[in-house]
Amino acid sequence: MNIENIEAFVYVIHYGSFNKAADVLFLSQPSVTARIQSLERELDCKLFDRMGKQLHLTEQGRRYLPYAQQMLQIYQKSKQQMHPNKALPNELRIGCTVSVSNYMIPEILPGLKALYPDINFKLSTGVTDDIVCKLLNKEIDVGFVRNISHPNIESVKFYVDPIRLYVYEGHPFIGDPSVSIEAIAHQPLVFFECGALDWMKIHRVFEKLEQPPNIQFQVDNSETARKLILRKAGIGFLPGLSVRHEVQTNKLFEIDIPEITGTALQTNIITLHGEHSALLEQFQQLYEREKLTL
Template structure:
């Protein structure tokens, strides 16, 4: 096998399409197909299952993927070691929870791309919760993951805490609980709650704070934006990251109820066990250290990332 074959395998596995992989790599479709066939011949295993809507990794391809990722990363690290002053190159797939993708990562990606324009970044958003992201990290589907976890954080993968993530229990302004004092656990257990997924960390935090069975089953909406729309429509209340509802609280579309969950949530960066020493990951990790200082400052106090020491 050679690097071109591994590049083709990586691109097809990421895009699920020969056509999209060819466009990503700047090759013809026939060239990508030939590289995949040659690689399958070299490893004596069928790596992709051809389907009407594209291609999908076979079980053998799933097993081969983390090794291919490590080989490609090692190749890129070797080139960088021989030319340490040269700009960083390579590829990196970032997995992130929906709220981090929407409200925290755009500035990180913008500054990283400005500093390292030759690095090809891919972003994969997860709605299901940190466990799914950790599984993707172990499989090699993503190189680094950014997620919210209940403190003291995840187990099973190397993780570093970035910052606390304040939560807000929100409701429409005319909700009965909006006019009262602090919401009691009993009141909340008897109120319709709206959630992203049963496995998402916000519902996990809510369940941990409400011992016993909720008298009213929650409604699941799949995304934070859908949950916010449902809350505004009067369907119930929701526990969400405060950053996701800042604008709605400012305009009065939503109100924050006086209630604190019994657990705390923070953002964490997760790394695969075999990725120590990667220059790309070190560069991103360093940038996160700088940008995270801004996350909980008032907007007027924010300092451009380029000016941070």
């Protein structure tokens, strides 16, 4: 029996839909559907019923669920027993930046909890320098920070979040394929920056203009910037993860600006050299299914 099919079944139940399970597993929705159908053929029964947009377990599905969860846990534990030096701790202490805490950790932890129900998670937020200090002092096991380099730390790229210009519903830039930097500079701007070098690239886009950009709100928190733009206080440049839901629900709209193509925020996972290396593998396996790049 294919363990990936069992995994898809457990995740669909845990997240309540094929689409959400596909997002977490970094598969397409048809791939998750195919895995469920394959499992149903192996079991010779139907596991789900659809009623409109609602998804319900069949009686056979309810009976099978505890066995599926147990098989998935046994599989993970068997992998750990084969490599005991890679075993995860009973409590996983995670340090991360505020943006990771807001937009990424809620996507990751439920999946890890589903795979490792015996692990407790302890989360703390802070700026990159503070998280690095906590790691060096062994106050946390793993950190999510901006790209750094340190001789005692193993740092691996986790994801790259493109920075784009976003405008609110009804804004005249929507549908305009040739929005200029000059036109953007005249608009009321909500300017969020976190001190990373990539934000300097945004500043440099406006340097050649005769007049400085019309920055009416300058904030250091992406949530504040997002809410100001939603309230039509201005338009602004934001990391894609911070506005993913608003873009999907057509509350905010991305405007293509060639001058900032390639501008992005990189987040790395960090651990001490020689310690908790398995944590890097676990997070990457969860978040890089199908080699997905954000």
